[in-house]
Amino acid sequence: MKKIWLLSLALVLVLSAFALGQEIKNPDTIVRIEYGTVNTLDPAYSYDTASGAVIFNVYENLVSWPYGVVDADTTDLGYSLATADLLPMLSDVVPSVDNGMIVSYPDGSAAYQFHIRKGVKFHAGGTLTPEDVEYTFERAILQDRDGGPIWMYIEPLSGQKYWRLYQIVENVLGIDTEKGAKIKDLTPEQQVQVYAAIDPLVEVTATGDVVFHLDAPYPPFLTILAHSGAWGAILDKEWVIEQGGWDGAADTWAAWYNPGGGQAAEESELYDVANGTGPYMLSHWDPGVEVVYERFDGYWRDPAAIKTVVNKKIQEWSDRLLLFGRGDADICSVDPQYLPQVMGQPGIVTTLNLPTLGLNPAGFFTSDLVIEGNDLVGSGTWGEDGLPSEFFNDIHARKAFAYAFEYETFIEDVLGVAGGYRTHGPVPKAFGWAYDDDPAIYYNYDMEKATTEMKLAHDGKVWETGFTFVLLYNEGNQTRRVIAEILEKNIESMNPKFHIDVRGVPWASYLDMLLSTKLPLFVIGWLADFPDPHNFAVPFAQSSGTFSGWQGDSMIAMFAEKYDPLITAAMATSVQSERAAIYKQIEQMSYEDCYDIWLPQVNGFRVQRDWIQGYAFNPIFPGVYYYSVYKAYE
Amino acid sequence: MLAYIIRRLLILPVVVLGCIILVFCVMQLLTPYQRLSVYCSNPAELKNVDFEILIERYGLNDPIYKQFADWFWEVIHGELGWSESAARPVTGAFMRFMPVSAELALWSALPIILGGIWLGSLSAVKHNKPLDHITRIFAITGWSLPTFVAGLLGLFLFYGILGWFPPGQLGLGASAIVRSSQFVNYTGIITLDAVLNWNWYVFGDALRHLVLPVFTLAYVSWALLLRVTRASMLETLRQDYVTTARAKGLEEKVVIKKHALRNALIPTITIAGVTVAFLFNGLVITETIFDFHGLGRWAARAAQTFDLPALLGYLLFNGVLIVLANLIVDVMYAYIDPRVRLE
Numbered sequence: 021m022k023k024i025w026l027l028s029l030a031l032v033l034v035l036s037a038f039a040l041g042q043e044i045k046n047p048d049t050i051v052r053i054e055y056g057t058v059n060t061l062d063p064a065y066s067y068d069t070a071s072g073a074v075i076f077n078v079y080e081n082l083v084s085w086p087y088g089v090v091d092a093d094t095t096d097l098g099y100s101l102a103t104a105d106l107l108p109m110l111s112d113v114v115p116s117v118d119n120g121m122i123v124s125y126p127d128g129s130a131a132y133q134f135h136i137r138k139g140v141k142f143h144a145g146g147t148l149t150p151e152d153v154e155y156t157f158e159r160a161i162l163q164d165r166d167g168g169p170i171w172m173y174i175e176p177l178s179g180q181k182y183w184r185l186y187q188i189v190e191n192v193l194g195i196d197t198e199k200g201a202k203i204k205d206l207t208p209e210q211q212v213q214v215y216a217a218i219d220p221l222v223e224v225t226a227t228g229d230v231v232f233h234l235d236a237p238y239p240p241f242l243t244i245l246a247h248s249g250a251w252g253a254i255l256d257k258e259w260v261i262e263q264g265g266w267d268g269a270a271d272t273w274a275a276w277y278n279p280g281g282g283q284a285a286e287e288s289e290l291y292d293v294a295n296g297t298g299p300y301m302l303s304h305w306d307p308g309v310e311v312v313y314e315r316f317d318g319y320w321r322d323p324a325a326i327k328t329v330v331n332k333k334i335q336e337w338s339d340r341l342l343l344f345g346r347g348d349a350d351i352c353s354v355d356p357q358y359l360p361q362v363m364g365q366p367g368i369v370t371t372l373n374l375p376t377l378g379l380n381p382a383g384f385f386t387s388d389l390v391i392e393g394n395d396l397v398g399s400g401t402w403g404e405d406g407l408p409s410e411f412f413n414d415i416h417a418r419k420a421f422a423y424a425f426e427y428e429t430f431i432e433d434v435l436g437v438a439g440g441y442r443t444h445g446p447v448p449k450a451f452g453w454a455y456d457d458d459p460a461i462y463y464n465y466d467m468e469k470a471t472t473e474m475k476l477a478h479d480g481k482v483w484e485t486g487f488t489f490v491l492l493y494n495e496g497n498q499t500r501r502v503i504a505e506i507l508e509k510n511i512e513s514m515n516p517k518f519h520i521d522v523r524g525v526p527w528a529s530y531l532d533m534l535l536s537t538k539l540p541l542f543v544i545g546w547l548a549d550f551p552d553p554h555n556f557a558v559p560f561a562q563s564s565g566t567f568s569g570w571q572g573d574s575m576i577a578m579f580a581e582k583y584d585p586l587i588t589a590a591m592a593t594s595v596q597s598e599r600a601a602i603y604k605q606i607e608q609m610s611y612e613d614c615y616d617i618w619l620p621q622v623n624g625f626r627v628q629r630d631w632i633q634g635y636a637f638n639p640i641f642p643g644v645y646y647y648s649v650y651k652a653y654e
Numbered sequence: 655m656l657a658y659i660i661r662r663l664l665i666l667p668v669v670v671l672g673c674i675i676l677v678f679c680v681m682q683l684l685t686p687y688q689r690l691s692v693y694c695s696n697p698a699e700l701k702n703v704d705f706e707i708l709i710e711r712y713g714l715n716d717p718i719y720k721q722f723a724d725w726f727w728e729v730i731h732g733e734l735g736w737s738e739s740a741a742r743p744v745t746g747a748f749m750r751f752m753p754v755s756a757e758l759a760l761w762s763a764l765p766i767i768l769g770g771i772w773l774g775s776l777s778a779v780k781h782n783k784p785l786d787h788i789t790r791i792f793a794i795t796g797w798s799l800p801t802f803v804a805g806l807l808g809l810f811l812f813y814g815i816l817g818w819f820p821p822g823q824l825g826l827g828a829s830a831i832v833r834s835s836q837f838v839n840y841t842g843i844i845t846l847d848a849v850l851n852w853n854w855y856v857f858g859d860a861l862r863h864l865v866l867p868v869f870t871l872a873y874v875s876w877a878l879l880l881r882v883t884r885a886s887m888l889e890t891l892r893q894d895y896v897t898t899a900r901a902k903g904l905e906e907k908v909v910i911k912k913h914a915l916r917n918a919l920i921p922t923i924t925i926a927g928v929t930v931a932f933l934f935n936g937l938v939i940t941e942t943i944f945d946f947h948g949l950g951r952w953a954a955r956a957a958q959t960f961d962l963p964a965l966l967g968y969l970l971f972n973g974v975l976i977v978l979a980n981l982i983v984d985v986m987y988a989y990i991d992p993r994v995r996l997e
Contacts, residue, residue, distance in 0.1 A: 046826060059741045167694070167703040199707050281711055282703070283693045284736035286743055304833045306750070307741040309947045312833065330826065338806055339821045339945050342814045528684070528691035528960050535687050535705055 044631045044651050045347040049328040052644060053340045054353040057308050057333065062290035063253035064160035065279070067169040069547070072250040073643025074311050077329070078143075079253030079296030082111040082134050082153070083246050087638040087645065092369045092630040093654055099638035101377075101450065101551035103242050110148060110254050110297065111230075112137040115242070117594075124237065124594070129179070132232040132241060133225070140320045143294075143301040146256040150224040155257035157222040157232075159266050161185060162215075162273040166200070166282025169251040172244045172549060177221045179235025180591065185277070192217045200278055208271035215270035239594045240552030248640045249550060256295055264289040299324040299647040308333060313646070325634075325650035344368070350629045350651070351644060356438040356622055357498070363437065367630050373439060374624030377450045377639040379556060380545025381500060383617035385412040385421070386537060386572045394538040396490040404486035404517045407540055411487065413574045416477035418614040421541070422463040423470035424510040425503075431620045434502050438625050444618040445610055446560035447553040447603050450639060453596060454553045454603040461611035463618075471514050486517020489540045493522070494530040500543045503619060507541075537572050543619070551640045553603045557587045560616065561606060568615075575615060582609060655988065662981045670973035674966060678722050681962060686714035692738045692959045725966065734970075735963030739955045744967035747952060752971075753842030754823065755948035758940065759933035760843070761864050762871040766933075767926045770876045774883025774922070775915055781888060789880065797877030805870045805943035812866055819866040821945040828859035867944040871937065875929060882925050887918040916990060923986050931979030 056070030063075050083106045088098040106114045111134035115121030121133040140148035157173060164170040164185035171183040182188050186200035192214050197203050206214070223231050234241060245252040261267055266276040280287030294302040297320065300313035313329040332349075334340050337358055344352040347367060354362060363370045388409040391400035399406030412418055431440040443449045444461055475483045491508060493500035501524060508520040525533075533539045544567060549555050559566035563580035571579075583606065590602040610616070628635060633652050636645040681689065686709040694703055709715055713724055728735065734744035742750070773789050780786045796804070812819045823844060824832060831837050831853065832844065840850050845864070848857035890896060891914050899909045938950040949968065956964035 049826060051826070057741055166707070199704050201707065201711070280736065281708075283708070283738070284743075285741065286736065286746075306947075308952075309750075312829075328830075330829075332822075334821075334945050335951075336942050336945065338809065339943070342809060343821065345814065346817060348820065526691075526958070528688040531691045531694060532685050532687035 044653070046350075047651050048326060049330060050326050050351065050632075050646060050649060050651070051330045051332065051343075051349045052351040052353075053332050053334045053343055053349045055333060055335050055340075056353075058305065058311060059307075060285035060288065060291050061294045061302065061305065062285070062288040063156075063250045063255065064163050064170060065165055065168055065285060065288045065290070066250040067167065069642045072248075074302070074305070074331075075250035075253050075294070075296075076248065076298075076642050077300045077313060077644075077646050078294045078298045078302050079250070079255075080110050080298050081245055081247040081249070081252040081254065082109060083107060083114050083242060084109040085246055085248060085638050085640060087636040087641070087648075089634055089648070090371050090374065090626050090637045091628065091633045091635045093633075095371055097375070097637065101243075101638075101640060102453075103240070106242055106246055108137070109247055110137050110140060110153070111135055128236050128592075130234045130237055132234070134230045134232075136228070136230060137320070140297050141318045142256040142259065142297055143316055143318075144256065144259050146259055146295075148254065148256075148297060150228050150230050152257045153230045153254055154222050154224050155260070155268060156253075156255045158218060158268075159255070159260065159276075160251060161218055161221070162266065163276055163279065163288070164200075165278050165280075165288070168282060169249070169549065172249070172251060176234050176238035176241045176244065177232065180238070180588070181235065188217060189214050203277045204274050206274045211272065211274050212270045215273060219270070237592055237594050239591060239596075239599060240550055240554055243550040243552055246550070246640075248638070248642060250642070253296060255290075259295050260290065263293055300329060303328075324647050326646065329646050344627075344629075347629060350632050351635075352627050354625075354627045356436055356625075359437045359625065359627075362627055369626075369628055369630045369632075371626040372437070372623060374626060374637065375450055375639050376621060376624040377448060377551060378545060378547040379443070379445055379448055379560065379618070379621070380547060381503065381543045381619050382445060382545065382560070382567075383421075383425075383503065383541055383543045383619060384567055384571055385418050385575070385615060385617075386540055386542065386570070387412040387574045388537075388572045389540055390537045394536075396492065396533065396538055397540060398488045402481060402485050404519070405488055407487045407489040410574065411478075411482075411489075412540065412572075414477045414482075415614060416473045417482060419463070420470045420473035420477060420514075421507060421511065422614050422617050423466045423473060424507060424514075425463075425617060425619070426465045426506055426510070427463075427620055428465065430502070430506065434499065435620065435622050439623045440620045441623065442620050444607060445616060446556045447607055448548075448556060449621075451551070451553050451603075454600045456604040456607045458608070461608055463611075463614070467510065467514070470510070474514055474518075483515060486515060486519070488519040488521070490521045490523050491541060492525055492530055492533060492539060493543060494527045495524040496527075499622075503543055534570055537570060542570075548640060553599075554587070554591060557583075557590065557603065557606060561610065562587050571615065578613065578615070582613070655985075659981065659985070662977070662984070666974060666977045669977050670970055673969045673973050675722070677962075677965060677969060678718060678725075681960075682718050684960065689714055689960055689962065692961045729970075734967040737952075737956065737961055737964035737967070739959050739961040739964055740952055744963050747964065748949075748967060748971065749842070751947060751949045751952045754946050755934060755937070755941070755950060757823075757843045757845060757860075758864070758867060758871070758937065758946060758948060759930065761845070762868045762875075762933055763930045765868060765872040766875045766929060767879065769872055770879025770926070771883050771915075771919065771922060773876060774880040775887050775910065775918070777880060777884045778887035778891060778918075779910060790884075793877035793880045796873040796875075799874060801870060801874050801937075801939040802943055804874055805867070805940060808866045808870055809943065819862060821863075821866075821943070823860065823863050823946060824856070825859050825863075828856045831856055863944075867940050867946065870944075871933070871940055879922060879925055879929070883918065883922045886921050887914060890914045890918040893917075920987060920991055923990065924983055927979050927983035927986070931975055934975055934979075 058070045058074055059068055060066050060071050063079055066072055066075060086100045086105050086107055088096040108114055113135045115132050123131045136150045136153060160170050161173055175183045186197045186203060189197050189203060193210055221233055225231055266273055285291050292305060299316055299319050301316045303314040304312040311331040315324045315327050317323050340352055343349040362368050391409050397407040402408050427442055442462060447454050449455050491504045493504050504522040508522050511520055512518050534542055546559050561568055561579055561583040563576045563584050568579050586602055586606050590599050593599060631651045631653055633650050633654060634648040636648045690705055690708050713721055737744045737747045740747035777786045777789045837851050840847050844860040845857055848860060896914050899913045938954045941948040941951045953968045
């Protein structure tokens with residue numbers, strides 16, 4: 021009896037293994053399993069990669085990026101991030117100075133003209149018109165939700181004078197909107213006045229082209245419009261109005277301003293519906309569960325090869341591993357630490373050492389620290405039991421920390437099989453034209469130099485009195501924990517009076533301390549919105565930057581005095597060599613000022629079934645571009 | 655009986671209010687920035703979120719009684735707010751996730767309760783005999799095994815190797831049918847909807863996906879019911895009236911089923927009622943391991959991210975559920991034991 025059971029079990033095992041064989045599972049469907057949550061389908065609201073990845077396949081932009089292919093047999097990195105290499109998409113010509121579609125005027129303003137492709141259909145049946153393009157951008161600007169991406173239009177179109185709609189409103193009407201809180205109360209007459217200022221920014225010409233008017237040069241403007249940013253996705257005006265969206269009238273727009281206060285995505289009429297011109301139509305979206313696309317057979321190019329695409333959110337790694345291992349999923353999101361579990365498995369292809377486009381993580385010094393109610397800095401004064409507010413105001417103290425990090429060990433031991441690379445900031449290595457290769461502007465692990473610097477810090481006071489502070493990381497982020505522990509070990513080894521306590525806290529507490537300027541040293545990261553050094557120089561080195569703006573008054577004063585003029589200057593010219601020279605100067609200064617620790621970056625990688633072919637690659641893409649993907653053995 | 659039920663139902667709002675006030679008090683221990691963190695999980699959003707404005711907009715610096723009054727006002731107007739952790743409104747999240755947990759609960763409740771009672775009475779009847787020991791060892795191993803270990807082992811064996819029972823609620827084919835316009839989603843409970851749509855393919859596929867989570871849940875839950883039923887049954891079997899029944903010459907089967915078991919079930923019912931109530935309010939670990947998007951997973955995520963509207967909505971539901979479950983247990987007492995009168 022026992023033998024029969026054992027035999028049956030063995031038979032079943034053999035059959036199951038055989039069944040996997042060379043057969044391609046679900047040949048007409050791509051299943052991708054991942055762990056990101058899609059928040060909204062409204063292109064003007066979306067500002068996260070998971071939502072952007074859906075919009076990326078359903079909608080299209082005026083221009084697109086060239087991409088390479090990474091699949092089982094090919095690793096072709098033939099992508100580009102250069103404006104000059106952009107390709108036509110819904111605009112059938114990419115504007116350039118040479119073709120006369122970009123015009124600069126003596127007063128510094130510029131016009132970008134797009135010739136809109138004819139005969140392009142939206143999924144719901146509408147036909148693309150220049151008015152759709154104009155409406156798309158006007159709607160986005162007038163909607164400008166809190167925390168959203170529309171600063172990327174307002175900043176260039178206003179000549180970098182403003183980055184929020186409420187600032188334009190305040191300027192036009194001369195009123196205080198309380199940072200936009202009162203915009204919904206504007207009278208129809210006031211709305212007309214504001215619209216009169218917005219309307220000329222994007223116009224349809226008599227010849228049927230669409231023109232953007234920029235008040236000052238903004239070299240990366242085309243890259244913001246390109247197909248990778250959801251905010252540049254073109255909508256069907258009539259369809260949006262049918263969904264309850266802005267009716268296009270000059271005196272009504274305020275009702276659609278900042279839907280849900282920027283914190284309730286469903287308040288936007290396009291929250292859960294989509295109608296683009298892309299190769300895939302949205303078939304079904306179940307927030308936090310799955311997104312299903314169906315091929316759009318009326319697509320203006322050849323229809324996609326695969327009929328159905330299913331994106332499933334599966335949080336649990338063991339489930340993802342099992343589904344992927346059995347071929348029930350074709351593409352799988354894998355955290356770097358789990359790579360060894362999939363590498364070399366039959367039927368699974370892993371491609372390593374792919375370029376990335378971000379500075380994540382980076383370490384930031386804060387000065388002056390808020391001491392009141394800050395339990396991370398002990399007494400908050402000079403002494404072995406605390407850290408004074410101005411501790412990191414001294415460049416030697418900052419340099420000591422930069423020298424005390426084991427960069428190479430971190431790459432080898434922590435980043436694991438994915439591997440990593442050294443970089444400095446604030447310009448990421450991916451922007452070769454603006455990245456300074458000078459080996460002298462990297463801090464390398466050197467405890468002797470670290471000790472020398474620490475002895476110089478605050479004229480020897482640090483070495484004499486010592487210090488204590490808590491180095492926080494947000495729980496669940498193991499890389500940040502290790503970064504903190506490396507610093508703790510090496511700094512403490514210098515002098516018995518130096519004490520660092522590494523502590524993990526929930527993201528909420530971490531954010532709380534960051535916003536209160538209470539973190540002496542914080543580690544956080546930035547991924548590109550658009551591929552230009554400006555998108556990194558601002559958050560890292562501008563006085564009002566996303567991260568630099570939280571580094572305390574002394575650091576902010578330094579950014580304002582030394583970096584703001586350079587960041588502005590780099591945007592005042594469209595000549596790439598001139599811009600490159602300025603960014604390289606910023607990088608040299610960043611080394612000398614050592615306001616951040618530029619940590620090693622993890623390499624990009626891909627994990628897919630071996631039957632997945634034509635998998636597009638460009639590091640600026642927010643997710644998989646399914647149009648080029650098909651399933652076959654080659 | 656009716657008066658009793660009404661009285662118990664009147665307690666319901668008090669219980670729910672108690673839970674909500676407790677959460678409100680605990681949330682006051684967090685700073686306004688911490689409470690806003692749910693709206694800023696992406697560092698890029700730091701660029702143009704003005705936290706001071708948000709604090710004012712959501713009244714996070716208002717006195718606790720005002721925050722509570724504002725929330726209550728919204729609730730009585732049917733507005734439970736937006737759940738950032740579910741990327742949908744609280745009511746929408748609830749309507750989406752509740753049927754998933756309910757399906758798991760409905761399918762698990764039967765094997766857990768009947769299996770537990772059967773194993774318990776079997777154990778008691780075969781007291782100190784090999785069958786008693788085997789049953790108890792079986793149940794105790796299930797109890798000692800953490801759910802995630804039992805679940806993962808089951809998945810590795812029955813899906814990873816054998817490919818029989820995949821994670822998730824449905825396979826690709828059945829999912830496509832459920833999404834199609836031909837399939838009407840009456841309740842969101844897939845097996846029930848499949849029957850109502852007379853679609854046996856979907857029913858079979860959903861059942862196939864339920865086997866492992868249901869068995870895992872049953873396996874880890876049997877021990878408690880088994881022990882309670884066994885102890886109670888052993889005590890009942892020693893009662894005089896059981897001896898009398900046997901002395902009358904009644905068949906052993908009749909003695910056990912009609913005379914002993916019915917009385918022995920009274921403590922079991924309390925445990926069973928609470929077990930089922932817990933099944934309904936979501937099972938974080940089972941739902942996570944088997945990729946069921948149910949209430950438990952949502953509530954856990956909401957708690958981790960301080961998603962207050964979601965937590966409060968969940969508590970409202972939970973309070974109602976627990977009160978109702980207890981009420982049903984009380985009514986069952988009266989039904990099973992004629993000596994119990996609900997007044």
